[in-house]
Amino acid sequence: MCKKEWNDAVESWVDFVRKGKDHYRDELNNPATFRLIGDVRDRLVLDLACGEGYNTRILVRKGAKVTGIDFSEKLIELAKREEAKEKLGICYYVLDATDLEEFSSNHFDVVAYFMSLQDIENYKRAISEVARVLRNGGRFVFSVSHPCFETIIVDGKRTSAAKRYFGIVKYPVQWKMERLVKPFTTTSFHRTLTDYFDALYKSKLVVSRLVEPRPTRKGLLKHPPLREVLVRPQSIIIESIKCAC
Numbered sequence: 001m002c003k004k005e006w007n008d009a010v011e012s013w014v015d016f017v018r019k020g021k022d023h024y025r026d027e028l029n030n031p032a033t034f035r036l037i038g039d040v041r042d043r044l045v046l047d048l049a050c051g052e053g054y055n056t057r058i059l060v061r062k063g064a065k066v067t068g069i070d071f072s073e074k075l076i077e078l079a080k081r082e083e084a085k086e087k088l089g090i091c092y093y094v095l096d097a098t099d100l101e102e103f104s105s106n107h108f109d110v111v112a113y114f115m116s117l118q119d120i121e122n123y124k125r126a127i128s129e130v131a132r133v134l135r136n137g138g139r140f141v142f143s144v145s146h147p148c149f150e151t152i153i154v155d156g157k158r159t160s161a162a163k164r165y166f167g168i169v170k171y172p173v174q175w176k177m178e179r180l181v182k183p184f185t186t187t188s189f190h191r192t193l194t195d196y197f198d199a200l201y202k203s204k205l206v207v208s209r210l211v212e213p214r215p216t217r218k219g220l221l222k223h224p225p226l227r228e229v230l231v232r233p234q235s236i237i238i239e240s241i242k243c244a245c
């Protein structure tokens with residue numbers, strides 16, 4: 001079901017991302033996440049749930065050797081079309097992030113999920129697969145909507161996760177900003193910070209850094225609603241390291 005939602009959203013999503021309409025990406029989450037990821041020159045990087053490859057292309061332009069996977073055939077098709085236009089050397093695969101058997105164990109230096117782990121139902125399996133394909137000492141970086149502050153929908157009503165924090169909640173995300181070509185709906189899962197930290201711990205991924213991004217100054221001028229992120233975070237980025245222990 002979730003895969004169909006993303007396949008159906010392709011037209012709107014690609015326009016949103018590529019035409020600079022995703023202000024939370026451009027002026028909030030990407031600057032902070034790429035700062036955290038740091039130098040990736042000559043590193044083997046896996047971009048999980050990469051969508052149409054916007055951030056995958058940024059990683060490769062920073063000098064990494066990058067593989068991108070997503071379960072949406074349509075998004076991967078569009079990513080491949082970009083690769084055909086400008087050959088950056090990215091390998092794309094249509095794969096479910098919970099089953100990465102295409103890749104050998106202990107392979108990647110960095111594995112990343114940009115704002116997509118919250119869309120994956122079996123996040124425990126997804127995280128154990130990350131741990132398997134990472135080399136010892138390799139880094140796992142993921143960003144998600146902030147579990148304490150995201151807006152979730154419970155029994156058809158929008159509410160702040162702050163009021164309904166404990167327990168996993170599957171909820172629809174209604175993308176309906178005016179700047180979209182057309183509105184669409186996807187599915188996300190609210191989980192607690194403990195859920196994520198437990199899954200990392202069980203996979204021997206040791207949390208090393210955590211960032212709650214603030215908007216850029218340019219972003220605040222360009223998109224004033226980002227001001228809300230000056231008082232409470234919209235997202236969280238967590239880095240962990242695969243421990244050989």
Ligand SMILES: C[S@@+](CC[C@H](N)C(=O)[O-])C[C@H]1O[C@@H](n2cnc3c(N)ncnc32)[C@H](O)[C@@H]1O
Pocket residue numbers: 002006017048049050051052053054055069070071072075095096097098113114115116119120121
């Ligand atoms: C919010 S989009 C983010 C896309 C991309 N990371 C980016 O920043 O542009 C979420 C992505 O997760 C993908 N996705 C959701 N569940 C997945 C799964 N189980 N396996 C692989 N991809 C998945 C969707 O197809 C979609 O491309």
